[in-house]
Amino acid sequence: MLGAVLTLAVPAFAAGFGLAWAARRLPADEEPLTERIDALLPQTQCAQCGYPGCRPYARAIADGSAGINQCPPGGEQTIRALAELLGREALPLDPACGTEPGPQVAVIREAECIGCARCLPACPVDAIVGAPQYLHTVIERECTGCELCLDPCPVDCIDLVPVRPVPGAES
Amino acid sequence: MTAPTEGLSRLHGGLRLPAQKTHSTGAPIREVAVAPRLIMPLGRKAGAAARPLVAAGDRVTRGQRIAEGRPPVSANVHAASSGTVAAIEDRPAPARDGGAVPCILIDTDGDDRLHEDCRPLPDSITRDPAALAGAVEDAGILGLGGAAYPTAPKLAEGLGQGLEALILNGAECEPCISCDDRLMREQAADIVSGARLMLTILGIRECLVAIESDKPEAWQAMKAAVAEAPEGIRLVQLPTVYPSGGEDQLVRLLTGREVPSGGLPADVGYLVHNVGTAEAVARLAASGEPLVSRVVTVTGDGIAEPGNYRVRLGTPMADLARAAGGYTERAACLIMGGPMTGVSLPHDDFPVVGATNCLLFTREPPAVSGEPERPCIRCGECARVCPVRLQPQQLHRHAGPVDEEALALFGLDDCIECGCCDLVCPSHIPLTRSFRRAKAALRLKAHERRKAERARHRFEARERRLSRREQAARERQEDVRRQAGAEAIREILERRRRGRGDED
DSSP states (O other): OHHHHHHHHHHHHHHHHHHHHHHHHSOOSSOOHHHHHHHHSOOOOOOTTSSSSHHHHHHHHHTTSSOSOOOTTTHHHHHHHHHHHHTOOOOOOOTTTOOOOOSEEEEEOTTTOOOOOOHHHHOTTOOEEOOTTSOOEEOTTTOOOOOTTTTTOTTOOEEEEEOOOOBTTBO | OOOOOTTOOOOSSOBOOOOOOHHHHSSOOEEOOOOSEEEEESOSSGGGOOEEOOOTTOEEOBTOEEEEOOTTTOOOEEOSSSEEEEEEEEEEOSSSSOOEEEEEEEEEOSOOOBOTTOOOOOHHHHTOHHHHHHHHHHTTOBOTTTTOOBHHHHHHHHTTSOOOEEEEEEOOOSTTOOHHHHHHHHOHHHHHHHHHHHHHHHTOOOEEEEEETTOHHHHHHHHHHHHHSOTTEEEEEEOSOBTTTSHHHHHHHHHOOOOOTTOOGGGGTEEEEEHHHHHHHHHHHHHOOOSOEEEEEEESTTBSSOEEEEEETTOBHHHHHHHTTOBOTTOOEEEESOTTTOEEESOSOSBOOTTOOEEEEESSOTTOOSSOOOOOOOOOHHHHHOTTOOOHHHHHHHHTTTOHHHHHHTTGGGOOOOOHHHHHOTTOOOHHHHHHHHHHHHHHHHHHHHHHHHHHHHHHHHHHHHHHHHHHHHHHHHHHHHHHHHHHHHHHHHHHHHHHHHHO
């Protein structure tokens, strides 16, 4: 009786200690879940998901407080990729967050810009250049088309236009 | 036809195609009169265009530099004849993506005056590798085999790589094209002297000239030219198999070495240049004339006088067609390049560019078999003929909705788009087209990924900056509070001391 208990208990304890040691000492072999989720998001930083940027949203998905269907710029493709990564069901895009826009980019109608500089802090990727009392402009290459600069503009001089085909990216 | 040289390696797959070259090889190369208007594109793609050095209204002369290239993506552009700059505007380029590129339009004056700086290169330059390489770069010489990659950066790739030999590509394996054949027959001596100049730049002694066995006249002419000064240059006769003239295929045939996936021939010790490019280098040395013309094969049953024509770069294709006797009633399609790899153009209002080795006017596009596409029956014929030893049927399976991982696994990037698989497919699947599309889709995806990566960096940098600013503000506040606190304590102590003093 005692022999049987020991036969099972000793290896079980040994394995348990071994695993505990390994978990503490050995480095995790995968990057944290947040990173992997963040890598799938489109990095528009538009906050339409209800979180202030892609990384915060990724963190929220990782700890289970957010759904995977709240990213309009990523659209169906991103939802599918997230579903596959997390083993969850691919849901349709949450309409409360918005609809999937095509790739777009902000353009300032320069004749109408009054140089108020309010759109500058709104841009999550610092893609608008300008200073108070000077004309602003959008760096097309860096703009993610997140629409966050539209609201602060007092004269509504910012348009979102579809992205032009990228030279060199297709042929 | 003569027998191929002994001791060559074998090319995997490939096809023996009907050459269809005889009706353009009969007559010597004819010079085409300068067109009234030349359209000179400043690059192959919009993002990589050369910077114009002239403005509308300027007078220019033949050989004058009118745009400064940005190596390695674009080369200098020179006026192909004398005249007045009419405009600088965006025009569609004769290329597969057909995007607009900036072009300089020249109204020619008919004098065709040469620019005063165009003088034969002195010995001090032709003997000095660095100076000669600089002259080739200044002259804006492009690879004239069909890809039009600037020659100077390509030569520079070979420097310091421990090159074994320069390979001059005179294979011209694609049907219908015969400009290299005619050039070798008529200007063999120039090609050889161009090869010698290239060898000087590279600092090596060995040169292999590869010619397919279906060009006996070119072989004889080249042999005679080489016989005058034989050291270092060796002629090699290739079996007539398409696509033996592909760079990597040629290296494999001649040397048995395999260019690594994603690598260049220079990685295995060879550099491949077209015979036409060598002739352009020789022309530069002999007359100082930069790249302003090339030989173009004009052929097909849609043209009255098929043949080879030396034509100024920038000449509208319509003018070239007129010089070649005009269209017949069977002209319905225009293909730039050969029937296998050429680009179908929607009209003839494009200029002749460095990549224009052939204009093919036909009744119907040669790539289309006319039969409807049927499902793949997995016969494996395509894999048998693929010169790169890919599995086109597998690629095709994963190219529908693009499966990036699978396509990378099956080596989509190594596909040279030769079109052999299309020809043998019993189900008439346009394989090459689907590979091209898949490549474009992957490029777009990669571009989006890069963009997202950049946005993430910028977002994170901004977050760091904002939090740093917030932190600094908090510290300042803390400091003020601490200072205020210290002052209050001092005040209390002071008061106490005073109080005690009062009691005493």
